[in-house]
Amino acid sequence: MEQKESQVPQLKLLVLTISAKFHAGYFRISLSLCSQALLWKTLDEPSDDVHAFRQVLRLLPYAVFVLLWSLALLSLVSLSLIYLLRCFLHFEMVKNEFLHRVGVNYLFAPWISWLLLLQATPFFTAKTVHYFVLWWAFIVPILALDIKIYGQYFTKGKRLLSGTANPTSQLSVIGNLAGARAAAEMGWRESAICMFALGMTHYLVLFVTLYQRLKGSNSVPHMLRPVFFLFLAAPSMASLAWDSISGNFDSSSKMLFFLSLFLFLSLVCRPTLFKKSMKKFNVTWWAYSFPLTLMAIASTKYAQQVKNSTAHVLMLLLSAISVLVSLVLMVLTALNTNLLLPADDDHIQSHASPSCSLEIIV
Amino acid sequence: MEDCKQHHLAKNDSPEVLPSLIKVITAHEVAGFDAVKQPDDVNDRFKSNGFHSSDLSPKGTETVCVEGQNDLSNSQRMQFVSISMPPSPVGVHLHNTKRGVFEYNDRAIISNDIPRSAVASKNNRQTKFYSQPIPKGPVVNEAIASGKSPKDPGLPPKNPRIDVHKDKRFDSFKTWSGKLEGQISNLRGKHRETEVDLETQRPAEVEILPADRYFDALEGPELDTLRASEEILLPKDKKWPFLLRFPISSFGICLGISSQAIMWKTLATSASTRFLHVNPDINLVLWCSSLALVAIISFIYCLKVIFYFEAVSREYYHPVRVNFFFAPWIALLFLALGVPPSVSQKLHQSLWYILMAPVFCLELKIYGQWMLGGQRRLSKVANPSSHLSIVGNFVGALLGASMGLKEGPMFLFAVGLAHYVVLFVTLYQRLPTNVTLPKDLHPVFFLFVAAPSVASMAWARIQGSFDYGARIAYFIALFLYFSLAVRVNFFRGFRFSLAWWAYTFPMTGAAIATIRYSVVVTNIVTKSLTVVLCAVATLTVASVLVTTIIHAFVLGDLFPNDIAIAISESRPKPSVKWFHKRNASSDNKNGEKFLKCSNSEGKDIVAASVLKDVENSHSHKVLETLILPVIL
Numbered sequence: 003m004e005q006k007e008s009q010v011p012q013l014k015l016l017v018l019t020i021s022a023k024f025h026a027g028y029f030r031i032s033l034s035l036c037s038q039a040l041l042w043k044t045l046d047e048p049s050d051d052v053h054a055f056r057q058v059l060r061l062l063p064y065a066v067f068v069l070l071w072s073l074a075l076l077s078l079v080s081l082s083l084i085y086l087l088r089c090f091l092h093f094e095m096v097k098n099e100f101l102h103r104v105g106v107n108y109l110f111a112p113w114i115s116w117l118l119l120l121q122a123t124p125f126f127t128a129k130t131v132h133y134f135v136l137w138w139a140f141i142v143p144i145l146a147l148d149i150k151i152y153g154q155y156f157t158k159g160k161r162l163l164s165g166t167a168n169p170t171s172q173l174s175v176i177g178n179l180a181g182a183r184a185a186a187e188m189g190w191r192e193s194a195i196c197m198f199a200l201g202m203t204h205y206l207v208l209f210v211t212l213y214q215r216l217k218g219s220n221s222v223p224h225m226l227r228p229v230f231f232l233f234l235a236a237p238s239m240a241s242l243a244w245d246s247i248s249g250n251f252d253s254s255s256k257m258l259f260f261l262s263l264f265l266f267l268s269l270v271c272r273p274t275l276f277k278k279s280m281k282k283f284n285v286t287w288w289a290y291s292f293p294l295t296l297m298a299i300a301s302t303k304y305a306q307q308v309k310n311s312t313a314h315v316l317m318l319l320l321s322a323i324s325v326l327v328s329l330v331l332m333v334l335t336a337l338n339t340n341l342l343l344p345a346d347d348d349h350i351q352s353h354a355s356p357s358c359s360l361e362i363i364v
Numbered sequence: 365m366e367d368c369k370q371h372h373l374a375k376n377d378s379p380e381v382l383p384s385l386i387k388v389i390t391a392h393e394v395a396g397f398d399a400v401k402q403p404d405d406v407n408d409r410f411k412s413n414g415f416h417s418s419d420l421s422p423k424g425t426e427t428v429c430v431e432g433q434n435d436l437s438n439s440q441r442m443q444f445v446s447i448s449m450p451p452s453p454v455g456v457h458l459h460n461t462k463r464g465v466f467e468y469n470d471r472a473i474i475s476n477d478i479p480r481s482a483v484a485s486k487n488n489r490q491t492k493f494y495s496q497p498i499p500k501g502p503v504v505n506e507a508i509a510s511g512k513s514p515k516d517p518g519l520p521p522k523n524p525r526i527d528v529h530k531d532k533r534f535d536s537f538k539t540w541s542g543k544l545e546g547q548i549s550n551l552r553g554k555h556r557e558t559e560v561d562l563e564t565q566r567p568a569e570v571e572i573l574p575a576d577r578y579f580d581a582l583e584g585p586e587l588d589t590l591r592a593s594e595e596i597l598l599p600k601d602k603k604w605p606f607l608l609r610f611p612i613s614s615f616g617i618c619l620g621i622s623s624q625a626i627m628w629k630t631l632a633t634s635a636s637t638r639f640l641h642v643n644p645d646i647n648l649v650l651w652c653s654s655l656a657l658v659a660i661i662s663f664i665y666c667l668k669v670i671f672y673f674e675a676v677s678r679e680y681y682h683p684v685r686v687n688f689f690f691a692p693w694i695a696l697l698f699l700a701l702g703v704p705p706s707v708s709q710k711l712h713q714s715l716w717y718i719l720m721a722p723v724f725c726l727e728l729k730i731y732g733q734w735m736l737g738g739q740r741r742l743s744k745v746a747n748p749s750s751h752l753s754i755v756g757n758f759v760g761a762l763l764g765a766s767m768g769l770k771e772g773p774m775f776l777f778a779v780g781l782a783h784y785v786v787l788f789v790t791l792y793q794r795l796p797t798n799v800t801l802p803k804d805l806h807p808v809f810f811l812f813v814a815a816p817s818v819a820s821m822a823w824a825r826i827q828g829s830f831d832y833g834a835r836i837a838y839f840i841a842l843f844l845y846f847s848l849a850v851r852v853n854f855f856r857g858f859r860f861s862l863a864w865w866a867y868t869f870p871m872t873g874a875a876i877a878t879i880r881y882s883v884v885v886t887n888i889v890t891k892s893l894t895v896v897l898c899a900v901a902t903l904t905v906a907s908v909l910v911t912t913i914i915h916a917f918v919l920g921d922l923f924p925n926d927i928a929i930a931i932s933e934s935r936p937k938p939s940v941k942w943f944h945k946r947n948a949s950s951d952n953k954n955g956e957k958f959l960k961c962s963n964s965e966g967k968d969i970v971a972a973s974v975l976k977d978v979e980n981s982h983s984h985k986v987l988e989t990l991i992l993p994v995i996l
Contacts, residue, residue, distance in 0.1 A: 206785070213734055213786040215741035216795070230736065253827075256771075257778035264779045268732045275736060308771065 021088040023343040026099055027285060029111035031335070032081050034291035035074035036118040038328050041295050041321065042067045043122045044302050053305070055314040068124055078115050085112065103166040104226070109147060110177040116140045117180045121187060128187040137184050141197075144177045152204060167211045168222060169229045172236045175205040179239040186246035194247050201243070205236055224278040228289035230269055235293035237262035238300040245300075251307035259300045266297060283338045291331055294324040573681055573933060575739045581931040585806040586613075586749075586863055587684045588928040596930040607668045609923040612679050612688040614665070616866030617912075618658045618695035623872040624905055625650035625702035627879075627898060633705070636882040637894060648704045658695050665692075678929040683745040685928065686730065687752040691866060693723045694752070697759045698869075701766065716764050716772065723756045724776075731783055746790040751811040752866065754784045758818040765825035773826050777819070784815050806858055807867040809848055814870035816841035817877040830884040838877050845874050860911055862922070868908055871901040 045059045046067055089096050099105035117140050126132050151174060155163040178201030186194035212233075215221075222229065241258035245251045251259075269275070279286065298320040305313040335342065578587060581594040590596060598604060629647040631637050669676050679685040696719055700711060730753050734742040757780025764773035791812075820837035824830040830838075875897040882890035916922040 209782070210786050210789045213783075214743040214746075214790055214795075215735065216743045233735075253774065256774055257781070260775040260778040261782050263775070264728075268728055268736075271728055272732060272736060312771075 017087065018091060020343065021084060021091050022095065024084050024088055025095075026085065026105060026108035026111060028342075029081055029085075029108060029115060030285060030288035030292065032074070032078040032115040033111055033118070034288050034295065034328055034331065035070075035077050036115045036122065037292050037295040037299070038324070039067075039071045039074045040118050040122040041299050041302075041324060042070055043124070044299050045321065049306055053309065053311075053314050055318055056305070064124075071119070071122055071124060074119055074122070078112075078119060082112055104168060104170050106151060107170040107173040110144065110173045113140050113144050113147075114173070114177050114180050117177075117184050121180075121184055128184075129189065133188060137181075137188060141181050141185075144181055148174065148178065148200065155204075155207075163207065163211055164216050167208060169212060169232050170226075171208055171212075172205070172232045175201045175208060175236050176232075176239045177201075178204070179236070179243040183239070183243040183246045186243065191247065194243070198240075198243050198247060202240060205240065209236075225284065225286060227276050227279040228286050230275065231290055231293040233265045233269070233293075234262045235296050237265070238293070238296040241300045242296070242303065245303050251303050255300075256304065256307075259297075259304050262297050262300065283334055283341050285342060287334070288331055291324065291328045294320070294327055298324040573678065573931070575681070575683055575745055577931065577933065578682055578928075579744075580935060582928055585747075585808050585858070586861060586928075587682065587747075588861070588926075590927045590931070594935070595932050596927055597932055598925070598930045600925070604925050605672075606923065607664070607672050608675055608929075609926050610664055610668055611862065611923075611926050611928075612665065612676075612685055612691070613861065613863035613866065614661050615688060615691035615695055616863050616869075618654060618661060619691055619698065620865040620868040620872075620905055620908065621650060621657055622654040622695055622698035622702055623869040623876075624902070625654055626698060627872050627876050627901060629702050629704065630876050630879045631898060634879050634883050636886050636891060637879060639891075640895070644704065644706075647702065648706060651699070651702050651704050651707070654695075654702075655699060658692070658699065662692060675926075675929050682928055683740070684747055684749045687747075687749040688863070688866070690723060690726060690752050690756045693719065693726075694756050694759055697723075697756070697763050701759070701763050711767060713767055713769060716760075716767055716769060719763070720760045720772070720776070723760055727753060727756065727779070727783075731779075734783075734786075742786065742790055743795050746787060746795075748791065748808045748811045749863075749866075750787055750791075751815050754780055754787060755811075755814045755818055756780075757783075758815060758822045761822040762818060762825055765822060770826070773822065777822055777826060780815075781819065784819070788815075807864050810867045810870045812870070813841050813845045813848070813874050816844065817870065817873040821873075821877050821880055824880060830881060835881070838881055841874055841877060845871075860915060862912075864908055865912075868901070868905050871897070871904055875901045 045056075046062065046064070048060075049056070100109065117137075120133065120136050120140065121128075123133075178197045182194045182197035182201060185191075185197060237258040241251075241255040241262070244258065245255045248255070298317070301313070301317040301320045305317040581591055583589050583591055598608075603609075625647055628642065628650060629644070631640060631642040632644040632647060680689065700715065700719060703711065733740045734745075757776045761773040761777040761780065764776070816837045820830075820834045820841060823837060824834035827834070875894070878890070878894050878897050882894045912922065
């Protein structure tokens with residue numbers, strides 16, 4: 003009896019601490035897993051691609067894919083639950099995240115994950131009513147966040163884009179583009195084009211701003227360097243979205259894919275940029291996997307369109323890299339579960355203002 | 365005077381004579397001074413730190429103490445000229461400089477006109493003093509040098525022995541400047557010592573000047589004019605070795621001529637310009653001459669890379685010149701585009717990959733620096749010459765598409781387009797952090813026209829027809845061209861430089877794009893526009909050619925000293941504090957410069973700066989200025 007009584011407050015304490023240390027950045031994990039599921043679905047789906055490489059991949063058993071999808075679903079559900087708890091128990095912290103220039107962008111991450119999962123689902127096709135309802139359920143929060151955040155870019159005095167722009171801001175763009183792709187899969191062309199236009203316009207502004215590296219914008223702290231890979235994610239997502247809208251992987255999609263390829267090469271040539279952030283395992287490492295997976299999916303579509311060997315080799319290479327990275331990350335996470343949630347509470351407790359240290363997102 | 369000399373001579377003859385602390389000897393009598401000397405003597409001269417004046421050996425009468433220079437440049441203490449009291453060498457070269465502050469212990473002696481006798485007589489009164497370290501190495505050099513050649517007040521930090529080792533001054537710009545001997549490292553003083561030591565000990569390393577340094581030291585639309593307060597590492601009034609004067613922007617000539625070759629080829633082969641009856645041989649002649657030019661200029665620049673690698677690396681870190689590193693490869697691409705049909709009908713596809721590889725690697729580096737690199741953020745370094753780094757993509761795409769490739773050209777086009785948008789917005793914004801954009805119009809602005817015109821041609825080739833995308837790009841190019849053309853009377857007052865050749869190729873590019881457009885949309889307007897633009901382009905190239913020839917053979921200054929690569933690593937410290945300035949000499953501006961420069965840094969007086977200032981004056985007038993050591 004006493005044990006039971008002592009267990010209950012212990013459990014409460016555990017829940018409290020976990021939800022306190024948790025933050026939206028953890029949704030990187032679900033982003034990666036859901037995009038992996040989408041990659042496997044894309045690789046697996048029947049296509050008119052008769053190339054040998056592609057056929058080889060189709061030999062993989064269907065069950066593997068379903069397993070992966072279930073894992074992704076599980077992770078997303080659990081993460082969402084924890085975040086819900088956090089909203090109830092520590093609403094102040096959630097508000098602070100919203101006001102933080104990096105944290106606010108990760109509020110898109112759960113919805114992107116849900117949309118990707120929706121597109122990857124093996125249980126119903128895009129033309130069903132379930133898909134339709136779920137799409138609406140996930141799009142509304144994205145639209146709400148859009149209106150709030152994009153509106154702030156050009157109207158509000160304090161939070162100017164020139165000061166707050168950072169690579170994670172591309173998550174909002176990715177959110178719109180993911181919604182556009184999901185809508186296009188559904189056949190809703192107009193909403194797809196609408197979301198696409200929204201995403202691309204802001205992507206243009208953001209791209210220029212991020213490249214300029216205006217004096218006002220602070221440099222990205224070392225621990226957050228992996229988010230530079232988000233530079234690949236946005237054009238890849240745009241390419242996929244346009245591919246779904248226009249029906250085939252045409253010039254625009256190709257150019258967007260090439261842009262993401264170039265940015266990938268650019269980042270890969272600079273390993274020293276990431277050296278400091280690779281010293282200790284933390285959840286930011288999951289930021290590597292999602293963009294690579296998106297690029298792999300785009301390369302799959304590209305190879306399907308172009309049909310020559312180089313493209314297929316590229317597809318295999320990129321897919322292999324993304325799978326490898328995700329696997330490694332999963333293993334590392336499993337081995338370092340204690341490092342997942344930061345030990346020191348000082349970071350979390352000390353942030354009372356929006357300008358607190360970015361380490362809470364790390 | 366004579367008895368002083370005799371005194372000295374007596375001293376030399378008989379050591380037991382009263383040690384004269386003050387020796388007045390001529391420069392020629394000082395061992396190693398004003399003459400070619402053994403290195404070790406010079407070494408000793410410059411290595412001696414403080415010394416008592418009672419040190420009587422000729423070597424000991426070194427005046428220069430370079431030790432502690434480093435401290436001095438940073439320190440807040442009083443700084444003194446080391447005029448060691450046997451003012452022997454100092455006295456000698458002081459007769460040119462006329463000014464000295466003799467510090468000893470804590471009393472200052474102010475001397476005005478100091479002929480040797482005066483020095484001797486004054487110094488007779490002192491028995492003891494310590495020679496203090498000299499604050500500025502270069503000053504010392506100049507002080508020494510002045511005895512030798514007052515006409516050469518340049519900053520030869522590398523070698524005091526100017527007459528024999530003149531070119532040693534350029535050693536730091538040479539590859540493996542580790543050939544510098546140790547004495548030279550001492551010459552520059554401690555704080556420079558480390559740098560020079562680095563140069564000597566680790567010859568393969570080159571110092572990377574931060575971008576800010578270039579912006580601080582240089583000005584002008586091509587960032588090649590030295591600001592008034594700056595110094596350069598190499599002598600200003602001496603003609604540097606030819607290789608050092610050969611900038612990377614010389615490749616602009618290749619760009620200009622080879623783009624003309626393409627234009628004449630297009631004129632000869634296009635359907636809409638058949639009425640002009642252009643001779644295809646023009647293309648052949650131009651192409652061959654541009655081929656020869658590319659070969660020659662590449663060869664010379666290769667020599668520069670081999671022999672003066674440091675200079676090349678300084679050009680690479682220059683915010684404007686770095687873009688010209690794309691010029692050789694773009695010139696090669698132009699050659700491939702303009703190849704006359706009589707030479708070759710179809711080029712092999714692997715040639716494209718070979719030509720694009722260097723461009724691709726360069727742009728990986730440069731674009732990455734914009735976004736990810738430390739200092740060279742685009743908001744700071746963007747300038748119209750950056751268009752050269754973008755145009756390479758479009759030219760490569762055009763060439764690839766004409767060869768029949770599809771994916772590669774599209775790849776390059778996508779990359780070029782994305783970065784062009786960024787650059788275009790940045791340049792149009794004219795951000796306050798961006799100082800390189802000139803306020804007046806300069807021919808460099810014509811580079812704005814280059815990217816859209818080549819992009820339109822490239823897109824037309826990729827797509828197979830001059831479709832909407834190509835037309836949009838073409839009209840943008842046309843608009844930019846006209847908006848610059850109507851302002852042509854604002855293009856005045858700029859010094860000609862070889863980079864102007866690079867600014868002619870956008871006009872040629874616009875002309876070629878117009879030819880292609882007129883093939884698709886053939887009417888009197890487009891045809892006349894073609895003729896006008898081609899004529900303007902040819903005329904511009906011709907006038908630039910004439911100007912080049914004039915500068916090369918008549919004026920002889922086609923390759924002036926390349927100041928932009930010789931800026932110093934740090935701003936020269938204004939350490940003089942003038943209290944009064946009497947007798948404003950004709951070279952007052954130097955003094956005023958110091959006056960203006962002396963800011964809160966001035967805690968001490970450095971009479972060495974006085975020396976330097978006087979040194980700079982070419983007159984041998986005595987500056988009757990009062991200097992007081994002031995500790996603020």
